[in-house]
Amino acid sequence: MAIIFSEEQKVFSLRTKKTTYQIKISHLGYLLHVYYGDRIEDADISEVIVGHDRGFSGNPNQAGNDRAFSLDTLPQEFTGAGLGDYRVSSIDVQNHDGSNAFDGRYESHRIYDGKYTMKGLPGLRAAEGDHAATLEITLKDDVTGLRVILCYGVFEEADIITRTVLVENGGQDQILLRKIMSVTMDYPESDFDLIHFDGRHAMEREMHRDKLAFGQLSLGSMRGASSHQHNPFVILAESGTDEDRGGCFGFSFVYSGNFVCTVEKDQVEQARLVMGIHPDRFTWPMAPGESFQAPEVIMAYSSEGLTGLSHIYHDAFRTGLCDSRFMKEKRPVLLNSWEASYFDFTHDSLVAMAKKAVALGVDLFVLDDGWFGERHDDTAALGDWNVNYEKLPYGLDGLTKEVNALGLEMGLWVEPEMISEDSRLYELHPEWCLKIPGRPVTRSRYQLVLDLSRQDVQDFIYDFLDRTLNSANISYIKWDMNRSISEVFSAQAQNNEMGTILHKYILGLYAILDKITHAHPDVLFEGCSGGGGRFDAGMLCYHPQIWCSDNTDAINRLKIQYGTSFGYPVSSMGAHVSVCPNHQTGRTVPLKTRGIVAMNGTFGYELDPNKMTDEELAECNEMTQTFKKYNDLIFNGDYYRLESPYSRKGFAAWAFVSKDKEEALVNIVLTDKEANSVQRYLRLKGIQEDAFYEVEGLGYCWSGRALMKAGIPINTGAGEYEAMQYHLYKRSL
Ligand code: DGJ
Numbered sequence: 001m002a003i004i005f006s007e008e009q010k011v012f013s014l015r016t017k018k019t020t021y022q023i024k025i026s027h028l029g030y031l032l033h034v035y036y037g038d039r040i041e042d043a044d045i046s047e048v049i050v051g052h053d054r055g056f057s058g059n060p061n062q063a064g065n066d067r068a069f070s071l072d073t074l075p076q077e078f079t080g081a082g083l084g085d086y087r088v089s090s091i092d093v094q095n096h097d098g099s100n101a102f103d104g105r106y107e108s109h110r111i112y113d114g115k116y117t118m119k120g121l122p123g124l125r126a127a128e129g130d131h132a133a134t135l136e137i138t139l140k141d142d143v144t145g146l147r148v149i150l151c152y153g154v155f156e157e158a159d160i161i162t163r164t165v166l167v168e169n170g171g172q173d174q175i176l177l178r179k180i181m182s183v184t185m186d187y188p189e190s191d192f193d194l195i196h197f198d199g200r201h202a203m204e205r206e207m208h209r210d211k212l213a214f215g216q217l218s219l220g221s222m223r224g225a226s227s228h229q230h231n232p233f234v235i236l237a238e239s240g241t242d243e244d245r246g247g248c249f250g251f252s253f254v255y256s257g258n259f260v261c262t263v264e265k266d267q268v269e270q271a272r273l274v275m276g277i278h279p280d281r282f283t284w285p286m287a288p289g290e291s292f293q294a295p296e297v298i299m300a301y302s303s304e305g306l307t308g309l310s311h312i313y314h315d316a317f318r319t320g321l322c323d324s325r326f327m328k329e330k331r332p333v334l335l336n337s338w339e340a341s342y343f344d345f346t347h348d349s350l351v352a353m354a355k356k357a358v359a360l361g362v363d364l365f366v367l368d369d370g371w372f373g374e375r376h377d378d379t380a381a382l383g384d385w386n387v388n389y390e391k392l393p394y395g396l397d398g399l400t401k402e403v404n405a406l407g408l409e410m411g412l413w414v415e416p417e418m419i420s421e422d423s424r425l426y427e428l429h430p431e432w433c434l435k436i437p438g439r440p441v442t443r444s445r446y447q448l449v450l451d452l453s454r455q456d457v458q459d460f461i462y463d464f465l466d467r468t469l470n471s472a473n474i475s476y477i478k479w480d481m482n483r484s485i486s487e488v489f490s491a492q493a494q495n496n497e498m499g500t501i502l503h504k505y506i507l508g509l510y511a512i513l514d515k516i517t518h519a520h521p522d523v524l525f526e527g528c529s530g531g532g533g534r535f536d537a538g539m540l541c542y543h544p545q546i547w548c549s550d551n552t553d554a555i556n557r558l559k560i561q562y563g564t565s566f567g568y569p570v571s572s573m574g575a576h577v578s579v580c581p582n583h584q585t586g587r588t589v590p591l592k593t594r595g596i597v598a599m600n601g602t603f604g605y606e607l608d609p610n611k612m613t614d615e616e617l618a619e620c621n622e623m624t625q626t627f628k629k630y631n632d633l634i635f636n637g638d639y640y641r642l643e644s645p646y647s648r649k650g651f652a653a654w655a656f657v658s659k660d661k662e663e664a665l666v667n668i669v670l671t672d673k674e675a676n677s678v679q680r681y682l683r684l685k686g687i688q689e690d691a692f693y694e695v696e697g698l699g700y701c702w703s704g705r706a707l708m709k710a711g712i713p714i715n716t717g718a719g720e721y722e723a724m725q726y727h728l729y730k731r732s733l
Contacts (some may be wrong), residue, residue: 002133002154003111009044012135014152016159019301021152022046023077023137025059028062028069029105031077031150033186036355037247038303041326048188054268058084073268075186078139078150078165087272088216088264090165090184092279095144096173100295104139104148106316111135112638116262122514122541123153123254123296127319130157145171145288147598158316159301165294169286177286183251183297187236190271194263195235195248195306197563202551202584204228204532205460205563207646211239212265220260220278222504224502225529226536232259233537234565235309236273243641244305244685250313251275252567254321255295256538257506258282282498283489298537306566307685312636314569318636321537324517326524326544330631331571332363332409333604333624334476339552339578340567340608343370343377347399354403356609359617361624362474365403366411371396373423377447382418383425385464391591393407400472411476413525416461417509420445420480431491432457434501444483449731451490458512465516469523478512481600506530506538513542526574528541535564545602552578553585553607554597555721558645558652558669561600570656571635575601577620579611592617593723595623595668599634600654603627630665630727633658637665640685645671649680651714657686661704662730664693668714669723684728693728701731 004013011034014021022034024046034046051068060083063069071085079090081102093102110206115125115132126132135152147170153162163183169175177469195217197205210217221227225294232253241248251273252258258278265271275297276728278733284292298316302308318327335357341349345367354365369375373384387395394402401411419426421443426433428540433448435441441448450457468474490501527534527543531550539546549560557575564573580588598604603624609617627634637656645652650672657664664687687693687704694701698712707728715724 002156002165003135004043005041005109005111007047010329011044011046012137014135014154014161015039015229016154016156016161016301018159019161021161023050025106028060030071030074031106031139033075033077036185036249037301052268060084070126073266073270075188075270076184076662077137078104078148078184087266087316088262088274089179090181090274091148092179093146093177094178096175101141101143102146103141103143105142107138107140107147109135109137115153115162116164118293118296120510121163121254121293121295122321122510122538124155124160124298124316125320125323126155127158127316129217130155140170144173144175145169155316156321159312160297160316162296163299164296166291167286167294168291168703169288170290174285174287177284177292178282179275179276180292180294181273181276182253182294183273183299185249185273185299187271190265190269191239192271193235193239193241195566196261197231197233197566199228199560200230201228201530201533202549203556204535205231205562206559207563209237212263212271214265216262216264218260218262221258222278222280224257224488224505225481225534226256226259226538227484228530228533231535231567232261232275233305234261234275235566236263236271237306242305246305247301247303248306248309250309250567251675252298252313252537253295254298254537254541255506256509256534257502277503277590281499282503284503285496287498291400295538300510307640310566313567314639317537317540318569318571321540322542322544324525324544328414331524331544331602332476333361333627334364334366335360335362335605335609336368336410336478336576338368339583339606343375345370345391347394350399351402351611353608354406354408356617357408357605358406359621360605360609361621361628362408362605364409364411366413366476366478367399367481368413368478371412380420380422381515382415382420382447383450385414396468396472396474400474404473409475410473411478412474413478414468415467415480415482416465416512417450417452419450420447431669434485434489435487436489439688442486442728447483448482449485451492451501451505452508453490453501454492454508454514460506465512466519470518474523474607476524476526476529478526478547481534510538510542517542528574532560533563535568540568540572545572547574548601551584552576553582553587554589554594555587555671556585557597560599562641562645562652565639565641565654569635570601570639573601574604576604576606576671577623578606589721590719590723591619592623593669593721595620596669596723596725599623599627599630600667618697626725630656633663633665638686640681642666642682650674650677650716651680651682653682655684655686661686661688661691664728665711666726666728667723668725670716670718670721673720677716680714680716682714683711684708687728688730692731692733694728694731696729697724
């Protein structure tokens with residue numbers, strides 16, 4: 001049984017393959033957090049919770065003279081509001097009488113087979129062969145009637161617990177919900193590092209590791225999207241945890257909008273982590289009978305270091321987030337026109353590009369921005385989703401037919417959530433964008449944001465996408481989103497509803513994505529937000545892959561893809577080979593290196609093959625064939641970060657190891673050069689110790705033990721930024 005309730009001890013035990021999570025209903029009805037970590041079979045270890053009488057930490061009135069029972073220090077599953085717990089809270093409300101108290105006490109619980117459902121929000125599904133069970137615990141504030149239902153989805157095989165919270169106004173009066181965290185995790189100690197992934201446009205998800213210090217460490221996004229700046233995936237790692245050893249907890253928010261993650265080290269060196277929709281500028285009025293569903297957080301624990309934690313997320317995300325058929329089937333290798341020609345193309349130039357792309361061995365030709373309306377640069381026409389017949393005189397259908405005749409599939413770029421002031425759509429519907437009456441609206445990349453909280457806007461977007469997909473044999477859509485949101489004001493909403501708009505925007509976005517992806521199941525959707533500005537588990541429920549970054553520089557990509565790999569599988573990371581000098585950094589890197597780095601992702605091209613030499617075309621064709629040969633190993637194998645791109649050893653390395661350990665693909669990129677260089681070694685991981693492996697390209701046949709203990713000598717004398725790729729296969733005895 002994945003979920004057990006001991007009536008006598010009032011303790012819930014949630015068990016996955018390797019973990020146990022325990023909760024106790026205290027004698028006053030507060031829900032205390034007992035334990036989360038390596039699997040234990042004990043029915044009740046709630047004696048680990050030791051109360052202390054501490055000055056300035058008050059006690060609930062009902063605790064009588066028990067000064068050791070304090071909500072300010074006890075570990076809890078969900079906090080109250082305004083009732084003497086001075087740490088970061090799970091909830092904030094404004095009650096009808098103006099008070100902001102919430103006192104949630106145990107009312108009831110339900111345990112059932114299968115996972116809870118969430119209206120309008122995506123979440124993790126059980127993979128084939130696994131199943132989920134649910135624990136729902138209802139907490140009720142007897143004064144206001146407000147209920148909070150804590151939901152735990154227990155995925156035994158996947159080793160995952162998902163969490164969400166449903167708030168229900170069971171009282172007689174309207175309340176205002178001002179903050180609701182999807183997860184609250186209390187720890188009795190705080191010797192942790194917070195590992196988080198941050199950056200900026202074109203330099204996303206760089207890994208950062210901070211030791212918890214007294215007070216709060218908080219990160220998040222207020223941009224209306226999960227953002228380039230901070231990612232809604234974090235790790236709380238026990239001090240000293242590395243790739244192979246140590247305990248670490250992962251938290252992945254299945255949400256693509258504003259979020260916050262706050263970790264607090266309190267006065268008595270305990271830790272609390274909360275994660276949820278960012279409370280700033282969030283307010284949700286709730287009439288009697290109404291409810292609010294918080295988005296899901298996917299939690300995992302590994303005692304086998306960061307690699308172990310990543311493997312849990314990779315396996316779960318590969319099978320349980322997106323139900324597109326492309327999660328199981330081979331995905332096409334694509335060539336995208338963006339860095340090849342930007343806005344400067346004609347029907348003939350595109351066909352010429354596609355013709356030559358055949359020589360690269362690709363399967364799909366993608367026409368990026370500029371095919372519609374008066375879109376000649378980025379100043380105009382977003383919203384005018386009609387083919388520009390001056391550029392494409394035979395329309396999308398004519399172009400697609402020619403591309404298809406070359407044996408290639410056709411793909412298309414769209415940016416459905418945006419509107420240019422210089423567009424027909426803006427003339428017709430100026431009220432469709434987010435802007436505050438009487439204030440000039442902030443422009444970003446010359447564009448404004450459509451108000452996706454509106455049903456008419458959602459319908460418009462769905463209709464143009466559906467019409468476009470039906471107008472030609474289009475097999476792929478790149479869904480872009482190129483600005484942060486500001487001036488959050490909807491012309492359709494009441495004044496007291498403006499705090500709901502950003503969340504309604506995300507619900508609207510999910511509704512469109514759900515409808516269009518299911519109406520066109522044979523279309524591969526790739527997410528994008530100026531590269532990786534919305535790279536999160538929410539978007540991965542609809543897009544099997546997301547363009548990882550607008551930065552295609554292979555050496556920068558090492559860091560971006562390294563950071564991304566902690567919480568997301570390689571099969572989700574869009575990665576392309578582009579030209580050198582690189583358009584973003586001006587750096588020149590060998591073509592082979594660019595290929596090997598793009599194979600640490602979905603692999604594709606972003607260049608004009610007509611500008612390549614025959615040798616380059618042949619080399620790329622070979623790279624495409626290599627990727628296709630190892631596609632299954634790359635997408636479905638276990639991923640090992642072998643040497644970090646931040647390492648001072650002058651190289652970065654990673655490997656894919658097949659689940660049966662029969663083969664592996666090892667990748668090494670030199671990142672720095674030194675005179676009189678030190679000999680370095682790469683120690684492999686994850687292969688079978690007592691088996692022998694042929695290392696193709698090196699001519700060794702070594703035991704797994706030798707490859708993992710002694711390691712492969714690195715050729716540090718190779719040229720600048722050179723890369724090596726070795727395929728290993730188990731020698732049959
Ligand atoms: C930003 C994307 O990340 C690029 O790849 C490209 O599609 C441009 N937008 C087009 O405007």
